[in-house]
Amino acid sequence: MNDEIRIPVSLPLDSDGFIRRECPNCEREFKWFSHEESDTNAEVVDQYFCPLCGADAGTDSWWTPAQLEYMNGVSGPAMDQYVQDSIDKMFKGIKGMKVKPNRSFSLGVETPDALTEPDDMTIVEPPCHPNEPIKVPDGTPKGYCLICGDAFAV
Ligand SMILES: [Zn+2]
Ligand SMILES: [Zn+2]
Structure with missing residues (x-):
């Protein structure tokens, strides 16, 4: 079995x-603009x-603790359903065996409440990459470009 289970989490x-x-370095929060997948304006970067x-870090290193917790919480019930479906499928192929669906089977994980995103922080556009705006906490004196790391006054 080489099936990769992909669980979409929005x-x-x-x-x-x-x-x-x-x-991951200073453990402070900011926001970056989430480009549509088809957006040709988005920079393609490795970090x-x-x-x-x-400080620089890989593109997948920027989750907030709340997002990680949420994704763990969502993947649990999805795994649960996957296991249940697999068991159903397995028994369907066996002739002469009656299977009572047992929906109480569960790993006991509950889906967490959806995350919400408040409209806080200030939008700034790095002069070198104005197509990659960021939001930083109010009162931040200077920022660094997300893409090239150049410092600029906010
Ligand atoms: Zn930092
Ligand atoms: Zn830049």
Whole structure:
């Protein structure tokens, strides 16, 4: 069995289309603009720079603890359903055996409440990459470009 189980998890954006991120280095939160997948304006990069401290990290290193917790919470019940379906399928092929669906079978994980994204923080556009705006906490004196790490005054 080589089946890869992909569980789609959608994380909320604020009303400007920004997603909350946390820097793995300074552990402060900011937001970056979430481009549509078809958006040709989006930069394709191997790493991002933290707008708050300028440290770089891989594109998948920026989850907030709440997002990680949420994704773990969502994948549990989805796995649950996957296991249940597999068992159903397995028994369907066996002739002469009656299977009572047992929907009480469960790993006992509950789906967490959906995350919400408040409209906080200030939008800034790095002069070098204005197509990659970020949101930083109010009162942040300077920022670093997400794409190239250049410092600029907010
Ligand atoms: Zn940082
Ligand atoms: Zn830049």
